[in-house]
Amino acid sequence: MKIFNLIFLLAGLVSSSIHAQDKLEQDRKAIKSLAGFYKVNFNYGEVTSPNPDYEFSKPYKSHGKEWAQIIVDEPRRIVIQHILAINDSTVIKHWRQDWTYEDTDIMLYTQDNTWKKGNLTAADVKGKWTQKVYQVDDSPRYQGYGIWSHVGGHDSWSSETDSPLPRRESTVRKDYNVLIRGSRISITKDGWMFEQDNKKTLRTPEGDKVIAVEKGYEEFTKIDPKVFAYAQKWWNSQNTYWADVRNVWTDVIGSTDTVKVKTMANGKLLYETLFTLGDQSIKEKWSASQNKEKIKTALQPYLAK
Template identity: 45%
Template structure:
């Protein structure tokens, strides 16, 4: 009788495990669908402002287009890494720009949460809090940190999407023009579509000062569409990655060492009046020793 009583429990256990594995497979398939060659349209518009300044000027609406290659860099059991490369200029002689990178980690518990002024607070979350979730970690062009957040992929009514809200630095289109706010609270939605994917954003522009309550300055809508095209159109970008992937593996390795210290992180914006990506994009930085030294010079001890 005892053996018969155990059977339903075993069946239930296997069923739950099987469903979890099936769900995780759906998640990984959705994430990897963001790889390939895409025609991208970037759209941003400031929608509402809450400034007390009567002379406040909102950011101009921005629309831009480009061809982007999303290269699968890692495809492990609990980690998927995708490197984005912009292919610009004449199709006959294109120029390749190393763009952002996104890493997806399953049930990740270690976080670097942006807190303004080029600082990230290290946060360790309990396993129960991230069960079944994927962390998206987004990196700058030099593989330094940008923002990250953990949420569950949803597959329902023929849709696959992931939504999260997290603090982030000012986007590149803003930080050279705006100094009246220092935090972008990013509402990110990544949705897989029949012809590619969409990065849908509802962002808040926030002023954060120590000892004060965050002040909302304005809100912004972002809507970036990635329309899949034949991979052959991004051949130049794919070829560039073949030639340069070893160098950037060294860069990622050094950053992994920095993140592995599991403590709050603060970075210099410039060293000897030069941005980090300016160093790393140079042909002078191809060996581990030089790469490690320059990245370490930006880490504030």
């Protein structure tokens, strides 16, 4: 009888392991499907406020063409770089999303462009993927974790985490300083939807006060890759430099428990400084070691003590 019980136990463990592996591959397939060539529609609007006298801001709408390319594909880590194609001669290196599986390390946004290291338990992240989102200059933005669901053929993932103000409001709003970002990603037949339920929050020593709640929809719809020919050519010339930028940021973040970033120094925005440096790197054919030293030097004025 004991032998039979042991056999059934081992069979159950094997079955559970196979199921977990199948689920992991489903997750990886869903994440990798976020890559592609897209037209993106951005729609944001405030929908409610706890203050009856609150004046709702004007809805925000925009659109663009965006190429999302997988630049790292590892069993438990997938990195997708987004590139905006403005026209046939202008592109912008856009945001980046790093997906890591059962990752216990996380950078938590506090306020005032400051992030602090956090440590999650293995139980916290079991079966979960962390989406680590970075700015156009590869500085941190926000990180949230959650489980990918694949019910009824529908792939989706959701999380809630604190983040800085969105770029569309960072220079015009002073009444809140933290966006509590509720994110839901759903894969569609033509691309994917990035749905958001965001709480615009004023964080003070006395606590958090919600100013307003907004709904956001970023709809990624696949389009002809041909319109991204110049963007692909530009990225092929720049990707080595930006890999060095990512490596320098990894060293910076790894060397401290708190990262505070200034967006402006010496009259220039951080992304302007790094973009200019990238053009110089290509023109002057710097080596990886030269890149890293110049990037480290360029970053110093933007890192608050």
